[in-house]
Amino acid sequence: MLPPCVFFSLPSVREFLVFLFESSIPAVKQRVGIFMGNTQTNDFGPERVFKAWHNRFPGSVPHLHSMIVKPCMHEMALKESDQVINNPRLKVRLFDCTLQYIRNILNPGELPTIYSEDALYTWDYLSVFTTSPNRWRKERARTGKDGKPNTPSEVDECEETVPGAMDDFAGARETGGFWKCMGFARNPTFALVFVFSLMAFTRNTNLLPMILGLFLEIGGTGSRILNTLSNAGACVSVTTIERLRKVLSEDAVAYAQRLFNKNSMIHATNAAVIAIPDAEPAATEFGAKQKARGKRATATGRDILPSEDDEAKMLSSFTGLVMNLVLAYCPGRKDWEDRNPMLKVAENFISRLARSLEAALRRVGGLG
Numbered sequence: 567m568l569p570p571c572v573f574f575s576l577p578s579v580r581e582f583l584v585f586l587f588e589s590s591i592p593a594v595k596q597r598v599g600i601f602m603g604n605t606q607t608n609d610f611g612p613e614r615v616f617k618a619w620h621n622r623f624p625g626s627v628p629h630l631h632s633m634i635v636k637p638c639m640h641e642m643a644l645k646e647s648d649q650v651i652n653n654p655r656l657k658v659r660l661f662d663c664t665l666q667y668i669r670n671i672l673n674p675g676e677l678p679t680i681y682s683e684d685a686l687y688t689w690d691y692l693s694v695f696t697t698s699p700n701r702w703r704k705e706r707a708r709t710g711k712d713g714k715p716n717t718p719s720e721v722d723e724c725e726e727t728v729p730g731a732m733d734d735f736a737g738a739r740e741t742g743g744f745w746k747c748m749g750f751a752r753n754p755t756f757a758l759v760f761v762f763s764l765m766a767f768t769r770n771t772n773l774l775p776m777i778l779g780l781f782l783e784i785g786g787t788g789s790r791i792l793n794t795l796s797n798a799g800a801c802v803s804v805t806t807i808e809r810l811r812k813v814l815s816e817d818a819v820a821y822a823q824r825l826f827n828k829n830s831m832i833h834a835t836n837a838a839v840i841a842i843p844d845a846e847p848a849a850t851e852f853g854a855k856q857k858a859r860g861k862r863a864t865a866t867g868r869d870i871l872p873s874e875d876d877e878a879k880m881l882s883s884f885t886g887l888v889m890n891l892v893l894a895y896c897p898g899r900k901d902w903e904d905r906n907p908m909l910k911v912a913e914n915f916i917s918r919l920a921r922s923l924e925a926a927l928r929r930v931g932g933l934g
Contacts, residue, residue, distance in 0.1 A: 616634075642687045646687060650681065651769045653771075656766060658773050660813050677759050677762075678755055681758070685762070693758065759774070760774075760800075763775060763778075763799075765799075775802050779795075779802045782807075792804050886914070889908065890912040
């Protein structure tokens with residue numbers, strides 16, 4: 567340890583530190599190298615010094631951040647962004663885009679793995695932003711019985727699923743349900759992937775924007791909305807989406823597949839072993855089907871008009887659909903009495919529609 571008399575005899579602390587770390591004297595460089603080393607038996611000295619500056623001199627913290635931390639962040643951001651945009655897995659050429667490629671990209675762990683490997687520090691930095699607890703979660707963690715934050719009541723309602731209801735947490739099993747246990751209403755990983763996609767797209771890396779644009783177009787999004795999202799970096803342009811759809815259509819024709827159906831094969835032999843309830847015997851007779859061939863040419867609209875009984879059943883089924891929507895989405899539905907019996911009644915209403923359609927198909931089955 568440096569004696570106090572020697573320390574105070576130095577011109578200044580700044581000059582002393584500059585001398586230590588910029589000296590060309592071999593003995594000094596050797597001692598400074600030991601200080602800068604990080605081994606199992608020697609802690610990283612600069613970390614301890616920086617923490618002392620940061621904790622003991624709060625007035626200098628803004629200068630530490632702006633003059634030391636910020637330049638390092640800029641350097642890391644530039645390095646990691648270059649790694650992301652130069653990753654060939656994040657660049658898509660239209661003519662290389664196939665159905666199998668789309669399925670591989672939609673693997674839940676594919677994009678998070680790429681981004682977290684190529685931009686480790688940026689991913690960790692943004693993870694702090696998205697996963698830090700808010701005031702509500704901190705309060706619950708402090709007063710909760712188990713000391714863990716619980717999911718808000720609004721999220722609990724979303725978790726409840728009924729027949730035909732939409733699940734707000736679809737995909738949680740594939741991406742890990744840790745975020746639900748931590749009290750989040752949305753998966754932070756999804757947010758990080760989307761943010762990385764926006765940032766990378768501004769530097770001409772188009773993987774996720776290409777996929778998002780495709781599915782937004784398929785879902786019926788208007789061209790003006792797509793142009794707005796494209797200007798924001800969320801998806802590619804409408805022209806590129808149309809070109810992508812053409813390429814995928816050609817690939818689908820080549821492999822006799824559709825984007826959302828892996829196989830388009832019809833296994834007709836299954837009809838011999840699967841029993842159809844309440845089916846008329848003539849429906850399975852090949853000879854009867856042969857005799858009915860050609861009668862479609864003389865058919866009229868009256869042959870497919872629903873009967874009064876069919877109309878009554880469809881009206882009943884419509885009532886069941888409305889009941890199902892109300893029971894599935896109306897606020898406060900969990901507190902209703904006899905809710906489960908009402909759901910069964912709604913299902914019975916809907917099942918009548920299937921029977922009505924089956925009867926209509928039997929009537930027109932002889933048209934051939």
